[in-house]
Amino acid sequence: MKIKLFGVRGSIAAPLNNQAYTEKITEIIERCVDNHITSRDQIPRFLETLPGHLKYTAGGDTTCISVTDDTGKVYLVDCGTGGRLAGDELIRTEFGKGKGTLEFFITHTHWDHIQGIPFFKPLYVPGNQVNFRSPYPDLETRLINQQVKEFFPMPFLATASTKKFHHLEKGQVVEYESGMKISFHPLKHPGGSYAYKFEEKGKKFIFATDAEFTGDDLDLIRGMTPFFGGADVLVLDSQYTLDESFAKFDWGHTSYTMAVNCATIWGIKTLILTHHEPAYNDKKVFDILEEAIEHKRHLGGAPLELILAREGMVIDL
Ligand SMILES: [Zn+2]
Ligand SMILES: [Zn+2]
Numbered sequence: 001m002k003i004k005l006f007g008v009r010g011s012i013a014a015p016l017n018n019q020a021y022t023e024k025i026t027e028i029i030e031r032c033v034d035n036h037i038t039s040r041d042q043i044p045r046f047l048e049t050l051p052g053h054l055k056y057t058a059g060g061d062t063t064c065i066s067v068t069d070d071t072g073k074v075y076l077v078d079c080g081t082g083g084r085l086a087g088d089e090l091i092r093t094e095f096g097k098g099k100g101t102l103e104f105f106i107t108h109t110h111w112d113h114i115q116g117i118p119f120f121k122p123l124y125v126p127g128n129q130v131n132f133r134s135p136y137p138d139l140e141t142r143l144i145n146q147q148v149k150e151f152f153p154m155p156f157l158a159t160a161s162t163k164k165f166h167h168l169e170k171g172q173v174v175e176y177e178s179g180m181k182i183s184f185h186p187l188k189h190p191g192g193s194y195a196y197k198f199e200e201k202g203k204k205f206i207f208a209t210d211a212e213f214t215g216d217d218l219d220l221i222r223g224m225t226p227f228f229g230g231a232d233v234l235v236l237d238s239q240y241t242l243d244e245s246f247a248k249f250d251w252g253h254t255s256y257t258m259a260v261n262c263a264t265i266w267g268i269k270t271l272i273l274t275h276h277e278p279a280y281n282d283k284k285v286f287d288i289l290e291e292a293i294e295h296k297r298h299l300g301g302a303p304l305e306l307i308l309a310r311e312g313m314v315i316d317l
Contacts, residue, residue: 001180001200001317002068003233007061007082008309010210010239010253010275011112015060020281028054052286052308058276059311061085062112065207065235067198071178075103077196077207082311083116091121098127098161105182106134107209108193109142117143118152128161133168135184135194140165185227187211188220189252197227203317204230209237209275213258214249221262228266232317235309236262238273241288256292264302274309 028050037046047055062080066089069075076086094100100122107113122128132139140163147156157163168174174182181199186192188211195208206228213221228234238259240248245255254262256273263271273292276285289308296304307313 001070001198001203001205003205003235003315003317004066004068004086005082005235005272005274005309005311005313005315006064006066006086007078007080007116008059008274008276008311008313009062009080009112009278010237011062012278013060013062013081013112013115014278016057016282024054024282052289053282056286056310057282058285058308061311062115063107063209063275064116067205069176069178069180069200073101073103073176073178073180075105075180075182075198077105078107078113079104079116079120080112080114081116081119084119087116087120087122091125095122095125095128098125100125101129102131103176104130104132105184105196106132106136106139107187107196107207108189108191109136109139109146110191110210113210114143114146117156118147118154123159123161123163126160130161130163131166132163133166133174133182135168135170135186137167139167183227185224188213188217190250193252195227197231203232205315205317206231206234208234210252211237211254212250212252213254213262214245215258218265221265225266228262228268230267231269233270233272233315234263234266234268235272235274237275238288238292239275239277241291244277256288257295260292260295260299260304260306263304264296264299268304270305270307270315272307272309272315276309 061082063078064082067075144156183197184194193210198205236259237254238256239253240255242255242257
């Protein structure tokens with residue numbers, strides 16, 4: 001399966017602003033001068049030497065990811081503002097001709113997970129079939145409410161695609177002809193949220209945000225091992241630094257240190273840190289990755305690969 005991250009910012013979209021852009025190019029030019037870069041053919045190699053926060057931006061769009069199985073079938077989890085770009089990509093395929101079938105899995109309906117839906121182009125093309133799956137029996141009503149006329153010009157049900165809502169029962173596993181199996185697990189978050197696990201040909205991918213795990217939750221975390229245990233890739237909420245997680249206790253998100261603790265307890269192979277705090281600039285977000293690697297070292301260096309979620313990142317599994 002192939003996973004693509006279209007939105008990795010938490011809570012509210014946080015685009016790179018002009019001040020941050022200027023700071024980035026200033027730092028890059030200073031490094032250029034310090035490294036005596038005087039010819040164009042030195043540039044590609046120089047760019048490779050830059051630290052993460054100068055080489056990339058983590059991205060400003062909110063949660064949306066796609067999973068494509070080995071037969072090419074596409075599943076989306078959530079449709080935050082990153083969903084606009086996922087839709088733009090899909091519209092260049094059979095979804096542009098009204099011949100696409102899409103599976104949407106929704107973790108929960110906080111704004112940062114559904115605000116891309118009104119801008120998701122495949123919904124507007126007649127002939128497309130969109131299946132929404134979630135443990136929320138009233139998901140359709142929630143999406144209708146997001147697009148009442150006071151807030152958006154086009155009602156949700158007036159979009160031209162065929163939309164179906166499927167309520168997931170506790171413990172249900174959705175199995176597709178392609179062999180893809182999808183299961184879900186509740187997470188601790190105000191109003192609730194669910195993790196989704198994708199399994200295909202012996203590979204396990206789990207997407208788990210929004211979720212709050214603290215030091216008080218060790219029994220809860222261990223109790224989740226049957227669901228999370230041994231995943232090849234886990235994308236997990238790690239919005240805060242440890243200090244901020246104490247200040248924002250009960251806000252529904254996890255510190256990067258607890259994210260690493262969880263992944264270690266569950267025997268995860270690769271942990272991808274996501275749902276970045278909108279108030280953090282790229283420097284702080286990329287520093288969190290370095291500090292998470294350091295924290296893993298203190299725990300005894302479990303064979304755990306750590307990656308920072310970046311918009312547009314693709315993972316082949
Ligand atoms: Zn969120
Ligand atoms: Zn939330």
